[in-house]
Amino acid sequence: MRVRILAFAGVREIVGAAQRTVEVPAGATAGRVWDDLAREFPRLSEIARSTRLARNGALVERDAALQDGDELAVMPPFGGG
Amino acid sequence: MRVRILAFAGVREIVGAAQRTVEVPAGATAGRVWDDLAREFPRLSEIARSTRLARNGALVERDAALQDGDELAVMPPFGGG
Amino acid sequence: MKYEITREPLALESLIEAVRTDACGAVVAFLGVVRELGDGDQPVDGLSYEAYPAMALPEMRAIGEEASHKFGEARLAIAHRIGDLRLGEASVAVAVAAPHRGVAFDACEYAIDQLKERVPIWKKEHFRSGEARWRPNAPRP
Amino acid sequence: MKYEITREPLALESLIEAVRTDACGAVVAFLGVVRELGDGDQPVDGLSYEAYPAMALPEMRAIGEEASHKFGEARLAIAHRIGDLRLGEASVAVAVAAPHRGVAFDACEYAIDQLKERVPIWKKEHFRSGEARWRPNAPRP
Numbered sequence: 001m002r003v004r005i006l007a008f009a010g011v012r013e014i015v016g017a018a019q020r021t022v023e024v025p026a027g028a029t030a031g032r033v034w035d036d037l038a039r040e041f042p043r044l045s046e047i048a049r050s051t052r053l054a055r056n057g058a059l060v061e062r063d064a065a066l067q068d069g070d071e072l073a074v075m076p077p078f079g080g081g
Numbered sequence: 082m083r084v085r086i087l088a089f090a091g092v093r094e095i096v097g098a099a100q101r102t103v104e105v106p107a108g109a110t111a112g113r114v115w116d117d118l119a120r121e122f123p124r125l126s127e128i129a130r131s132t133r134l135a136r137n138g139a140l141v142e143r144d145a146a147l148q149d150g151d152e153l154a155v156m157p158p159f160g161g162g
Numbered sequence: 163m164k165y166e167i168t169r170e171p172l173a174l175e176s177l178i179e180a181v182r183t184d185a186c187g188a189v190v191a192f193l194g195v196v197r198e199l200g201d202g203d204q205p206v207d208g209l210s211y212e213a214y215p216a217m218a219l220p221e222m223r224a225i226g227e228e229a230s231h232k233f234g235e236a237r238l239a240i241a242h243r244i245g246d247l248r249l250g251e252a253s254v255a256v257a258v259a260a261p262h263r264g265v266a267f268d269a270c271e272y273a274i275d276q277l278k279e280r281v282p283i284w285k286k287e288h289f290r291s292g293e294a295r296w297r298p299n300a301p302r303p
Numbered sequence: 304m305k306y307e308i309t310r311e312p313l314a315l316e317s318l319i320e321a322v323r324t325d326a327c328g329a330v331v332a333f334l335g336v337v338r339e340l341g342d343g344d345q346p347v348d349g350l351s352y353e354a355y356p357a358m359a360l361p362e363m364r365a366i367g368e369e370a371s372h373k374f375g376e377a378r379l380a381i382a383h384r385i386g387d388l389r390l391g392e393a394s395v396a397v398a399v400a401a402p403h404r405g406v407a408f409d410a411c412e413y414a415i416d417q418l419k420e421r422v423p424i425w426k427k428e429h430f431r432s433g434e435a436r437w438r439p440n441a442p443r444p
Binding site for chain 2: 216279298
């Protein structure tokens with residue numbers, strides 16, 4: 001299945017793109033997709049622990065199962081205001 | 082000596098003027114001048130208890146002695162804001 | 163930093179501009195606005211305010227100076243309008259700038275609380291019925 | 304009542320106009336402004352903000368709705384600017400109108416506290432030295 005990763009702030013800069021579409025096995029979890037990305041970009045490891053994940057605009061835990069067409073947002077700590 | 086009374090809000094309306102100059106004996110107190118005014122305008126009695134006095138822009142008690150040329154402000158409870 | 167009593171409509175942006183500096187990350191502003199139901203329960207269609215400026219302005223300045231140190235570093239401007247105001251018009255404006263927002267909120271709330279208590283300004287409510295009465299501020303709870 | 308993420312300079316007056324009604328006697332507004340010394344201690348000459356609008360806007364609305372009931376009746380508008388901001392420009396604006404001022408102050412402070420914690424927006428500090436870094440909000444004390 002296909003999942004669209006949305007990368008923000010420091011994650012976006014390391015990945016080099018605000019969006020990327022990845023092909024993952026059916027039933028892959030949010031955490032699995034994020035781990036794959038962090039493996040591809042080792043500099044992500046320093047911010048991995050504080051990063052939160054959202055599926056289609058709602059916060060999810062790492063073990064949330066994704067579906068085909070989902071958007072997975074990878075979000076470092078917020079800095080708005 | 083001469084003292085200038087400044088009347089505000091409901092006091093001004095009852096007195097019918099924002100200012101009036103009165104001739105009082107040397108050493109007259111703020112309270113004495115206010116009592117004379119309240120005697121002249123009996124409708125002032127209903128607000129007399131809550132009214133505060135200021136001499137030349139500073140709050141004073143009734144027993145403050147006035148001097149020639151002083152301004153005595155007669156102030157009902159404040160309503161600013 | 164700027165204290166005024168004026169017959170003109172209050173301009174919040176210019177008060178904010180008067181207090182902001184490049185050291186300030188937070189601005190908090192308060193506007194008191196003429197509302198339909200005043201402190202009583204009869205609908206008003208306007209208020210009129212009267213002041214004793216020679217005493218009110220120094221008192222507004224004193225409140226601003228107290229507030230600018232009491233909670234941390236802050237810069238304040240306070241303006242009060244007098245004369246006849248209609249529904250929806252602002253009677254008082256307080257603008258506070260500070261490095262951090264907690265200080266700005268505290269100083270702004272202090273300033274308006276103290277203004278209502280200490281500054282010689284009076285308000286007359288004009289009811290829709292045609293009646294009118296001077297309305298003192300309620301004592302603080 | 305009005306929630307927006309925009310690249311344009313924030314217009315406080317229009318936010319206030321969006322929340323005020325004739326039942327409201329108090330307006331409290333907050334502006335977050337780019338300041339010289341950010342949360343670090345190196346002077347900045349600008350910030351850039353980035354948002355995830357599809358999540359940030361619903362979260363801003365949720366905060367506004369919570370704040371509008373939590374302390375009493377209040378009406379809120381929240382706007383956040385994104386893109387490049389210079390010293391002195393406002394990054395965020397909250398406007399609250401309520402019948403009484405206590406509720407307006409509480410709701411405004413709640414909204415900005417929650418926004419910093421819950422809304423997916425990010426800030427990059429651009430230092431005068433030419434360096435830059437993403438700066439997360441400090442956890443609440």
